[in-house]
Amino acid sequence: MKVGIIGGGALGLGAAWELVQQGHQPVVYERAPFLGGQASTFDVGGAPLERAYHHLFTSDTAILELAEEVGLGHKMRWIDSKMGIFRNGKIYKFVTPTDLLKFSAIPLIDRIRMGFVALYLSRYKNWRKLENVTASDWIRKYAGPRAYDAVWGPLLRGKFGEYYDKVAMPWFWGKMHTRFTSRGKGMAKEKLGYPGGSFGEIFDRTAELIREKGGEVHIDAGVNKVLIEDGVARGLEVELPGQGAKEENFDVVLATVPSYIFPKLVPPLPADYLAKLEGIKYLAAVLIVLELDQPLSSVYWLNIADNSIPFVGVIEHTNFIEPEVYGGNHIVYIANYLSSEHPLFHMKDTELLEEYLPHLQRINPNFDRSWIRKWHYHRVAAAQPVVEVNYSQRIPDFQTPFDNLYLANTTQIYPEDRGTNYSVRLGREMANRIISDHKGD
Ligand SMILES: Cc1cc2nc3c(=O)[nH]c(=O)nc-3n(C[C@H](O)[C@H](O)[C@H](O)COP(=O)(O)OP(=O)(O)OC[C@H]3O[C@@H](n4cnc5c(N)ncnc54)[C@H](O)[C@@H]3O)c2cc1C
Known part of the structure; x- marks a missing residue:
């Protein structure tokens, strides 16, 4: 045939x-x-x-x-994941259950509640029962509004931009399952893979x-x-x-x-x-990729849980794969998922870079634009379908x-x-x- x-x-x-x-x-x-x-x-x-x-x-x-x-x-290659959350002007490491317990951006009771909710979802099988509820409503109800505002809300925003509160719960359930099955016994370490x-x-x-x-x-x-x-x-x-x-x-x-x-x-x-x-509906991914002469942070994947910052993720690829592979350059993606109605979607590459750069200093106060050896702009259309109820x-x-x-x-x-x-x-x-x-x- x-x-x-x-x-x-x-x-x-x-x-x-x-x-x-x-x-x-x-x-x-x-x-x-x-x-x-x-x-x-x-x-x-x-x-x-x-x-x-x-x-x-x-x-x-x-x-x-x-x-x-x-x-x-x-x-x-399988590498220990280095994830973090940027909130209240600070990077919180966010990989292990201990990191969750130490996440002082929310009260201890909320951290414990979050841990239980994550564990519950990782064992829950009947995702079809969750089809008619949004992830935002479900998380607010079960994990509480503070955990939502500080962690999972920004994660939804990071992936679905302006549609963050329309996303259905099975998507979030699926995400939690993937992350938990990627961990070894004891849930302590998460390994991420990359094809050398x-x-x-x-x-x-x-x-x-x-x-x-x-x-x-x-x-x-x-x-x-x-x-x-x-x-x-x-x-x-x-x-x-x-x-x-x-x-x-x-x-x-x-x-x-x-x-x-x-x-x-x-x-x-x-x-x-x-x-x-x-x-x-689809969202486009809009990315600025920086080639720096030194590292921006020690985190691979940084979720930005701060609405005053105009991007949702900073992914420092060379905190995952060593910079020597890329001629000694430190590679940082600044990421957003945007609909075609969003003003940032229509900005010229140079305008977008100017919009973003001052905020990198909040992540690393020493950051200076002289660190940038080269930069690139990529727009990936149809990057993320919006999974509604x-x-x-x-x-x-x-x-x-x-x-x-x-x-x-x-x-x-x-x-x-x-x-x-x-x-x-x-x-x-x-x-x-x-x-x-x-x-x-
Ligand atoms: C920012 C971002 C981060 C991601 N991170 C990860 C990750 O960490 N891990 C992971 O596994 N996945 C990740 N993904 C998702 C993953 O890349 C996609 O889900 C997957 O590559 C989609 O493959 P596809 O073949 O279904 O679609 P596509 O890759 O979109 O392929 C469709 C192809 O059709 C071609 N095409 C369109 N029209 C025509 C035409 N008329 N004639 C000929 N060709 C045509 C397009 O050029 C395109 O190459 C990420 C995606 C994005 C945007």
Whole structure:
């Protein structure tokens, strides 16, 4: 079976990898000049670095298996996590239960209550019962308003920006589960994983092996439209480098593009399917990446629990992977998740940098802009679907209204938070579904 795949991110490549291994012929088209989509890399100090900070949890088995299968399993590194919370002008270490007990930004009784709530959620199984309540309401009720304001509220803001109080409880439940399963016995240490050689290396190697096994992977290859005849997908119109627009026939097509792109590639969709695609909002990730000549802090991941600071996370990648890998540069991502209505979303890169820089001095009073060797601006569209209440009823079907045309993207990952692991897993599941749906063809 010849399967056309739109998108060369984790999902598209995961699907192609599964298909080619089962004797089918996948052809992947990626519009960008590189693979990996949201987890793609660029060069810093001679080494590939993700455009947006990335790490893995020990529970991310699908991408770990992929790394193993493409011969890169041995490059995985597992490192003790260094997380912190910035509140009241101070960095609080926030990794172990002891750190929670020492978190003096809230009274002891609230810290103990938070610990019990976290433990309860890690053991709770029936997340479907939580579908109709928002995480904000649930946390305020059970962990109390002070724990909400100081820790979990900022975490929700950090991920969902202005939609923080709309997010459904299963998303928060999923997050707590992932974090707890990533800890060893006793809950003391959390290990985070990083593929030495970068996420990009996994995707590039996967593509190489797909090609060796008879599939195709094209970059700089945007799909203009899905060719549909009598309600059945029969191929793609693709823009290949140096060749202009070209029609290619396929038995099946899998689109892995964001929901708002899909309607632009197909004839008008029935109203109910279109409403589902349009019903889930996305936030963009807006990132400034600094290359510094010295460290900003000793924390890898700093959640900003202070509304007077215009960003929600400071991720110092070189407190995770050593700066020597990146030519001695200390790499700091300043992160926000924003809707297209937010003023920061529309700021020019230089304006945004100026807006952010004075606040870095609050994190480290010695910080000086002369520390910056280079800086970069990245905007990742469709970075985070907003998981609202009763989400399971909002998810669009994988089977689109057209025969032989499937759609799979991050909006359909639930209750887990989207991530490379779940895109690889979904890609492989889609490949198996396509094979099984078309067995007799
Ligand atoms: C700031 C940030 C931090 C993150 N941190 C982590 C992390 O720590 N760990 C983790 O595992 N995950 C993390 N993620 C999430 C992870 O990167 C994504 O969930 C995953 O990469 C999504 O893969 P995908 O293939 O589903 O989608 P995408 O990566 O979006 O791939 C879709 C692809 O389709 C292509 N495309 C679109 N239209 C067309 C067209 N017409 N023709 C051809 N191609 C087209 C796009 O260019 C894109 O490459 C993070 C994401 C962001 C934004």
